[in-house]
Amino acid sequence: MLRVEKAFVSYGRVTALREASLVVNDGELVTLIGANGAGKSTLLNAISGVVRLKSGDIWLDDRRLSGLPSHKTIRLGLGYVPEGRRIFGDMSVRDNLTLGSYFECARNPLSALLYVGWFLRRPSVQSNLETVFRLFPILKERQKQKAGSLSGGEQQMLAIARALMASPQILLLDEPSLGLAPTLVKDILKLLVRLRDEGLTILLVEQDANAALKIADRGYVMERGMITIEGTARELLGDDRVRQAYLGKTVA
Ligand SMILES: Nc1ncnc2c1ncn2[C@@H]1O[C@H](COP(=O)(O)OP(=O)(O)OP(=O)(O)O)[C@@H](O)[C@H]1O
Numbered sequence: 001m002l003r004v005e006k007a008f009v010s011y012g013r014v015t016a017l018r019e020a021s022l023v024v025n026d027g028e029l030v031t032l033i034g035a036n037g038a039g040k041s042t043l044l045n046a047i048s049g050v051v052r053l054k055s056g057d058i059w060l061d062d063r064r065l066s067g068l069p070s071h072k073t074i075r076l077g078l079g080y081v082p083e084g085r086r087i088f089g090d091m092s093v094r095d096n097l098t099l100g101s102y103f104e105c106a107r108n109p110l111s112a113l114l115y116v117g118w119f120l121r122r123p124s125v126q127s128n129l130e131t132v133f134r135l136f137p138i139l140k141e142r143q144k145q146k147a148g149s150l151s152g153g154e155q156q157m158l159a160i161a162r163a164l165m166a167s168p169q170i171l172l173l174d175e176p177s178l179g180l181a182p183t184l185v186k187d188i189l190k191l192l193v194r195l196r197d198e199g200l201t202i203l204l205v206e207q208d209a210n211a212a213l214k215i216a217d218r219g220y221v222m223e224r225g226m227i228t229i230e231g232t233a234r235e236l237l238g239d240d241r242v243r244q245a246y247l248g249k250t251v252a
Pocket residue numbers: 011014015016034035036037038039040041042043
C-alpha cells in the first residue's frame with residue numbers, strides 16, 4: 001500500500017504541493033485528476049524521488065520512500081512512466097526493455113548498457129520479456145527496430161512495458177494517453193484495467209477525467225496543490241463539483 005502524508009513541495013517561491021495526502025491500497029486502480037498546474041506531476045515526481053519533499057512523508061508498505069532518490073524507489077518496487085515517455089530513441093525496442101530491468105537505468109543509461117548482456121541471461125529478465133511481449137505483441141514484432149521509429153502509441157506502450165520490466169509492486173503513470181488518438185487511448189486504458197485485474201496496483205494521472213474515472217476504483221481531485229475531493233470512482237462521477245469542473249457537464 002502507498003501512503004502519501006501531507007506532502008509539501010515548492011520550487012523556489014512556487015508552492016506546488018500543500019500538504020497533499022492520498023492512499024493507494026494493494027490491487028487498486030486509483031486516479032488523480034485536476035486542472036493544468038494543479039500539482040499532479042509534482043506529486044508523482046515526489047513519490048518516485050525525482051523531487052524532494054519540504055515536509056511530509058511517503059510510505060510503500062513499511063518502507064519510507066520520502067528522501068530516497070529515484071533509483072532507490074525503483075528498487076523498492078515503484079514503477080514510473082513519466083509525462084512524455086522518455087524512451088531511448090537510438091536504442092532498439094528490446095534494449096529499452098532490458099534497461100527497464102536494470103534498476104539504475106533512469107539515472108545512468110550508459111553504465112546500464114554494460115549490464116545488458118549480463119541481465120539478458122537472468123531468468124527473470126527472460127520471463128519479464130515474455131510477459132511484456134504477451135501484453136504488447138507489437139513490441140515483440142518490433143523488438144529489433146529503433147525505439148525512436150515507433151509510432152507515438154507504440155512508444156507509449158514501450159514506456160509502460162519498460163516500467164513493467166522491473167516487476168514493480170505499484171505503477172505510476174502520468175498522462176499515458178497524451179497525444180494519442182482516441183482508439184489508442186481506449187487501448188491503453190483497457191490495458192491498465194487488465195494489469196490491475198492481474199494484481200498490479202496503479203496510480204494514474206489523466207487529463208480525461210471521465211475516461212479515467214470510468215476505469216478506476218477510486219479517485220482524488222487535486223486543486224492548487226491540495227486534495228479537495230476524494231471518493232469511489234462512482235461517487236466522483238456523480239459529484240456535482242466534479243461534473244461541472246472536470247467532466248464538462250452542467251448540473252441540472
Ligand atoms: N521545475 C519547476 N520549476 C518551477 N515550477 C514548477 C516546476 N515544475 C512544476 N512547477 C509549477 O508547479 C505547479 C504544479 O505543476 P505540475 O506540473 O505538478 O502540474 P500538473 O497538475 O501536472 O499540470 P498538467 O496537467 O499541466 O501536467 C505549476 O504551477 C508549475 O508551474
